[in-house]
Amino acid sequence: MTDYEVIVIGCGPAGMMACGELARRGIKVLGIDKKPRLDVNIRTASGYCFLDQPFNGEWIRRTPKDDKTVLEYTDTGFTVVYNGTMEGIHHSHMFSDTGKHWQASTRKKPFYHIFNPHQCHKDRFEWAQKMGASFMPGTVFMNVTQSESRVEVKVRQNGKDRYLTCKKLIAADGLVSKVAKVTGANKARTNFGMKGPTIEYELSGVECPYDRGDMFFFGSGNFGGRAGGIIMVPSCHGEGVYRMETMSVLPASTATDLIEFFTKKSPFAHWFKHAEIIEVSGVVIEFLSPMIVPYLGNILFAGDSAAFGECLYQCAVMCGYKAAECVQKELEGKKGYDEYTQWWGDHFEWVRNPKRMADYTKRVLFPRFFTVKELDFLFDLSEKNPIVVDEADASPYDFTKMVMEQFMAMPEVPEELKQRMQFIIDADMAQVAQVVGKVQKA
Numbered sequence: 001m002t003d004y005e006v007i008v009i010g011c012g013p014a015g016m017m018a019c020g021e022l023a024r025r026g027i028k029v030l031g032i033d034k035k036p037r038l039d040v041n042i043r044t045a046s047g048y049c050f051l052d053q054p055f056n057g058e059w060i061r062r063t064p065k066d067d068k069t070v071l072e073y074t075d076t077g078f079t080v081v082y083n084g085t086m087e088g089i090h091h092s093h094m095f096s097d098t099g100k101h102w103q104a105s106t107r108k109k110p111f112y113h114i115f116n117p118h119q120c121h122k123d124r125f126e127w128a129q130k131m132g133a134s135f136m137p138g139t140v141f142m143n144v145t146q147s148e149s150r151v152e153v154k155v156r157q158n159g160k161d162r163y164l165t166c167k168k169l170i171a172a173d174g175l176v177s178k179v180a181k182v183t184g185a186n187k188a189r190t191n192f193g194m195k196g197p198t199i200e201y202e203l204s205g206v207e208c209p210y211d212r213g214d215m216f217f218f219g220s221g222n223f224g225g226r227a228g229g230i231i232m233v234p235s236c237h238g239e240g241v242y243r244m245e246t247m248s249v250l251p252a253s254t255a256t257d258l259i260e261f262f263t264k265k266s267p268f269a270h271w272f273k274h275a276e277i278i279e280v281s282g283v284v285i286e287f288l289s290p291m292i293v294p295y296l297g298n299i300l301f302a303g304d305s306a307a308f309g310e311c312l313y314q315c316a317v318m319c320g321y322k323a324a325e326c327v328q329k330e331l332e333g334k335k336g337y338d339e340y341t342q343w344w345g346d347h348f349e350w351v352r353n354p355k356r357m358a359d360y361t362k363r364v365l366f367p368r369f370f371t372v373k374e375l376d377f378l379f380d381l382s383e384k385n386p387i388v389v390d391e392a393d394a395s396p397y398d399f400t401k402m403v404m405e406q407f408m409a410m411p412e413v414p415e416e417l418k419q420r421m422q423f424i425i426d427a428d429m430a431q432v433a434q435v436v437g438k439v440q441k442a
């Protein structure tokens with residue numbers, strides 16, 4: 001006998017979906033999370049999602065229904081209801097060290113939609129409770145041991161250790177997964193050494209003179225000589241409200257310095273003269289190569305705990321659903337974990353194709369592929385040749401390729417730059433590092 005059939009460590013998008021879906025299937029499940037409240041999102045997330053287009057082997061069909069949105073995962077085969085509307089974003093901007101501006105816009109299909117991560121958490125939590133899942137908030141996972149037929153989990157609650165048992169465990173404890181650490185499941189993964197903090201401010205009253213869209217700011221000139229960058233994404237809370245996240249280096253205090261300098265002293269500070277902080281959140285990001293086989297004995301790793309970088313909210317949810325389906329099969333004596341492994345590799349492109357890890361990082365590394373002078377030259381050119389298309393692939397995998405190809409089509413761009421852009425499009429992780437190193441020395 002075990003206390004539960006399944007225990008889920010971590011009730012973020014992946015874990016919460018798994019809890020609700022397991023309970024819906026009549027399985028006795030417990031969700032454990034260190035957060036005291038499970039209906040709120042404290043992890044930094046800008047709130048963009050890629051719908052009505054192929055992304056990570058899935059096609060999520062969006063159907064607005066009054067003040068709700070129905071999201072149908074047409075490949076994995078389930079539907080969730082989001083209790084809110086989603087806004088399509090048609091503009092994307094970049095600003096160089098010297099304040100030069102680049103913009104791309106779509107006429108018909110938005111680059112992506114924005115949603116409210118708090119609302120998603122609340123929706124999923126209420127649904128999972130309704131389905132009969134049990135939860136232990138404010139409880140920290142400490143350790144795990146397993147035999148062939150059972151798993152024992154050590155947790156800490158109110159300063160006291162507790163031991164709980166189950167037949168199957170889902171580790172959905174996110175990017176820096178402790179379950180993966182203590183079980184040795186990360187041993188085969190490559191650590192790319194790209195660890196850094198990010199702080200996110202949600203600000204209202206931002207007086208931004210550009211079309212509503214995401215904005216990438218980079219260059220030490222905008223940050224008082226500090227290394228890093230800022231991504232500003234329109235918030236679901238409406239006009240003049242933006243979520244701003246830093247791309248920063250350790251120690252974590254540098255992230256706060258970066259955003260404080262940018263909003264108070266940078267050339268863009270006047271946009272924030274009347275701005276108010278609505279919310280602050282943060283997270284430390286670490287890049288490991290993905291797990292190729294995301295299970296170990298009775299433990300299945302779902303969502304970011306097994307991922308390269310991030311699954312994104314929408315795909316963490318689908319991991320949670322699939323994890324529940326496959327754990328049920330395991331409980332019935334079938335090869336559910338092998339099915340999950342196949343699905344994981346079929347859906348997340350970086351599992352089987354290491355180059356897609358590199359592609360995923362190219363958007364945030366974009367400014368580091370060029371010198372300040374080269375960027376200013378390119379951005380000036382794009383002001384003369386505005387990039388306006390009906391639709392474009394703005395997913396993290398292919399956004400940089402799309403931008404590079406737009407530049408490569410401009411006759412004024414010298415051959416050497418075109419060749420570098422083609423090299424960057426084709427580059428794997430090692431080659432990306434090589435280009436960044438060369439440009440920095442230039």
Ligand SMILES: Cc1cc2nc3c(=O)[nH]c(=O)nc-3n(C[C@H](O)[C@H](O)[C@H](O)COP(=O)(O)OP(=O)(O)OC[C@H]3O[C@@H](n4cnc5c(N)ncnc54)[C@H](O)[C@@H]3O)c2cc1C
Pocket residue numbers: 009010011012013014015032033034035043044045046047048049139140141142172173174175178198245283285302303304305310311312313314316
């Ligand atoms: C700066 C930034 C911006 C982002 N923006 C977006 C965006 O705009 N759109 C998007 O879709 N995605 C975005 N993401 C990615 C997205 O947030 C993640 O991919 C998603 O949250 C992963 O879900 P998950 O359930 O796998 O893990 P998580 O969301 O990380 O959830 C893990 C859960 O486990 C709990 N936990 C961790 N350790 C323990 C422990 N020891 N004991 C108990 N509980 C524990 C945590 O409290 C948490 O609730 C962003 C990420 C970052 C870093």
